Amino acid sequence: MFSKEVNDASSSSSNSSTKRNLIVVSNRLPLSVKRSEDGSYLSSISSGGLVTSLSGLTKTTSFQWFGWPGLNPKEPEEREEIRRSLSAHNAVPVFLDERLAQAHYNGFSNSILWPILHYQSGVTFDEEPWNAYKKVNEIFADYITEAAQNGEMIWVHDYHLMLLPQMLRERMTRKGRSPCIGFSLHTPFPAAEALRVLPVARDLLQGMLSSTVVGFHTEDYRMNFAESCHNLLGAKPQDHMIFFKDRLVRTGKFTVGIDPGKFTDTLKKDDVQDRIQQLGERYKDVKVILGVDRLDYIKGLTQKLHGYEQFLTEYPNWQGKIVLIQVAVPSREDVKEYQDLETQISCQVGKINGKFSHADYAPIIYLHKSIPFSELAALYSIADVCLLTSSRDGMNLVAFEYVACQEQRNGVLVLSEFAGASVFMGNGIIKFHPANTKEISQSIHKALLMNKEERKERYGKLRRFIDENTSAKWGHDFVEKLSAGAQ
Numbered sequence: 001m002f003s004k005e006v007n008d009a010s011s012s013s014s015n016s017s018t019k020r021n022l023i024v025v026s027n028r029l030p031l032s033v034k035r036s037e038d039g040s041y042l043s044s045i046s047s048g049g050l051v052t053s054l055s056g057l058t059k060t061t062s063f064q065w066f067g068w069p070g071l072n073p074k075e076p077e078e079r080e081e082i083r084r085s086l087s088a089h090n091a092v093p094v095f096l097d098e099r100l101a102q103a104h105y106n107g108f109s110n111s112i113l114w115p116i117l118h119y120q121s122g123v124t125f126d127e128e129p130w131n132a133y134k135k136v137n138e139i140f141a142d143y144i145t146e147a148a149q150n151g152e153m154i155w156v157h158d159y160h161l162m163l164l165p166q167m168l169r170e171r172m173t174r175k176g177r178s179p180c181i182g183f184s185l186h187t188p189f190p191a192a193e194a195l196r197v198l199p200v201a202r203d204l205l206q207g208m209l210s211s212t213v214v215g216f217h218t219e220d221y222r223m224n225f226a227e228s229c230h231n232l233l234g235a236k237p238q239d240h241m242i243f244f245k246d247r248l249v250r251t252g253k254f255t256v257g258i259d260p261g262k263f264t265d266t267l268k269k270d271d272v273q274d275r276i277q278q279l280g281e282r283y284k285d286v287k288v289i290l291g292v293d294r295l296d297y298i299k300g301l302t303q304k305l306h307g308y309e310q311f312l313t314e315y316p317n318w319q320g321k322i323v324l325i326q327v328a329v330p331s332r333e334d335v336k337e338y339q340d341l342e343t344q345i346s347c348q349v350g351k352i353n354g355k356f357s358h359a360d361y362a363p364i365i366y367l368h369k370s371i372p373f374s375e376l377a378a379l380y381s382i383a384d385v386c387l388l389t390s391s392r393d394g395m396n397l398v399a400f401e402y403v404a405c406q407e408q409r410n411g412v413l414v415l416s417e418f419a420g421a422s423v424f425m426g427n428g429i430i431k432f433h434p435a436n437t438k439e440i441s442q443s444i445h446k447a448l449l450m451n452k453e454e455r456k457e458r459y460g461k462l463r464r465f466i467d468e469n470t471s472a473k474w475g476h477d478f479v480e481k482l483s484a485g486a487q
């Protein structure tokens, strides 16, 4: 479902004369490939913000996307079939041995690096997953060095591939080429003291510093990176540049966005309008709060539920008149912390529903699944409030998507001050500290009581922001900076 719409969006307004050639690299391809019963291969779109933001880029930039396809058949014919099926989407599979891929993705990237980037304490370093991380970065480097024979620019994404710029530069320099490599981090970059907890922090910093341009979501993340490079490597940051080992590395803040038109167009479709009407009827007597999050501890779902429970207790008149629809998209289910979180959230939802429900009312509708794009757009459109409680979050595109679908209703966005998005949304949002349960409760109350004029005024600011900062602009700005760095 998402896959088709991504392609529709790219073909509807692409302009090949302005497109540039680029190799985009991310750990995971936007499509994951699965073998069906009849032996053929089917691809479906992956979830998450990185996929959303890069999909929007297809409007202005033609690129080949390299990444792990999610499976590793032994037979050459099968690999060829996968290659063929993906090439229709300009995607190129980087095949990885299953155990190696798991140790890289679950073992190091998501169990060690991700928590440190999001200020989680109590992480234990382990050599084995680190070796897998290095090995996978090397495999990617071999693939890309082979593919980038014609001087294409290379844009590497995210924390799974922090060593890749260095490995690429070394390989390509040995071949007499001078590569142009961009690196974009989609997570927060923590303060130097938090990063130091990781014994291999210096290796990761050196990996990133082999880029031509390094991009972050916010100015704070960029400054944290510069400070870490200075403190841990003795590099010299100056303005938006860092001098290290006779090279000058450009750094910048690039505001990732969405493609608002994709949402506006979807909302106009007859079936989506029917669904909006149906949902409107179902919830005509209650206010709807919506949450859409991957089931990840950084999204602050336990805090959200505590805050909502406090709200129902503190403002009992709202009992029976409010519903929280929480979509929790399954994520990283092989990692123990994520399994434990799922159990915890299910218990919390059960407890709150048990406490405040009546035979004809439940305060929480909990969807532990990925939902179709059209259903997501309909939910965004009917929600009076969107509540996002991340304890840390690189950006949070859900915040932007809610705004894209609220032209009619002018609903209120209640957003954690620790989501990167909150930096840009000023007083258009109600901002709160996610560890403060009372503040969450009061923010919900404030959002529900806000009058039409104030909602309209706030909405106007948010709408302007998402319309001016699209994913296409993000891609364009980054590639411009990268081209400038190459000269």
Ligand SMILES: O=P(O)(O)OC[C@H]1O[C@H](O[C@H]2O[C@H](CO)[C@@H](O)[C@H](O)[C@H]2O)[C@H](O)[C@@H](O)[C@@H]1O
Binding pocket: 028, 047, 048, 049, 050, 051, 053, 158, 159, 186, 187, 256, 331, 332, 393, 394, 395, 396, 397
């Ligand atoms: O691929 P997964 O392990 O399922 O995770 C999904 C994505 O999660 C992270 O997304 C981040 O990127 C978003 C877009 O820039 C940003 O809005 C969000 O705050 C980040 O959490 C991760 O960085 C991606 O690589 C994953 O694909």
Ligand SMILES: O=c1ccn([C@@H]2O[C@H](COP(=O)(O)OP(=O)(O)O)[C@@H](O)[C@H]2O)c(=O)[nH]1
Binding pocket: 046, 047, 048, 049, 050, 052, 292, 293, 294, 327, 329, 369, 370, 371, 372, 376, 395, 396, 397, 398, 399, 401
């Ligand atoms: O069932 C769903 C619900 C949401 N999303 C998308 O997942 C992305 C989440 O991105 P965000 O930046 O908010 O957080 P991330 O999951 O990347 O940390 C958004 O584009 C959502 O539309 C999805 O793919 N499937």
